[in-house]
Amino acid sequence: MTSGAALALLPFAVAIGIWVAWNDMKFMKIPNKAVIALLLVWLVPGLLTVPLAGLTMESWLWGWALAAIVLAIGFVASTVRLVGAGDAKFAAAMAPFFVGSDPRMVFALYAACLIGAVVTHRGAKYIPALRTRTADWASWTNIDFPMGLALSGTLIFHLLLTIKDAI
Template structure:
């Protein structure tokens, strides 16, 4: 994994509660709350300053079209928010995903190292499958009575993606503490 284990370790105590909250509120209300997305963004912007201090790391050069741009890794990771948010808005506009999902993906994106994109896609696929099966099974069992008023139980065409999205980020950071560079 490209994510430094130390970085994952620093992010985990702040990110995990937000991931659990996002999963819970999306299951309960079919809504990813804006304050959770803002909190996740601020965690990266604040904790990231200490994890990837822009003043003490080597700058990374990337080519964007004909331009060559050199920036600190902290700035590149923060730039992920803008890029993923634009893609998320487009996907939301064509009805592929909800607005909350798009915002959460954008807020979660700076925590993912570019070299780990394939891994995060695998984790997302596995987590989504597991979350979907779990949700649909629990929906049809007496376990549903633990939280009978959850909005997600009554939805047939929509699925609370905050459940697997929060789980994916949590799993990625946990794996990063163990297998990170």
């Protein structure tokens, strides 16, 4: 993906990513509507940016194949309770945005976002002013971690890094 395509897709990814992260922290759920919205971004703006991205129609279609593969892996992982179902579905919806990316870079970025999200989230719950304003968030007391926070960060930072690399 080129910087032009990443720039065109970034506003959608940021809006949906914030929605997912907030919803996951507040309710410990990733709405199916958010997953569908992200898939629609790949469907319409994603298709329109294929020429900007220097991609072929085949690459755009591979994005859909990648989504299906990640969904299948996520389904198995969710079935054995390694990840939540919403996390698996959102990861599948994110997958097309990484078509053509180096998997090592993607996993390293995800690891960094996961560490950053855990440290930030777990530390933030001890800030009284923040905790008071968000006292109803399920993630403060839930043993599970709101992975939507790390997944959203991974998607957004991937697009930002793609833009930065072109500058």
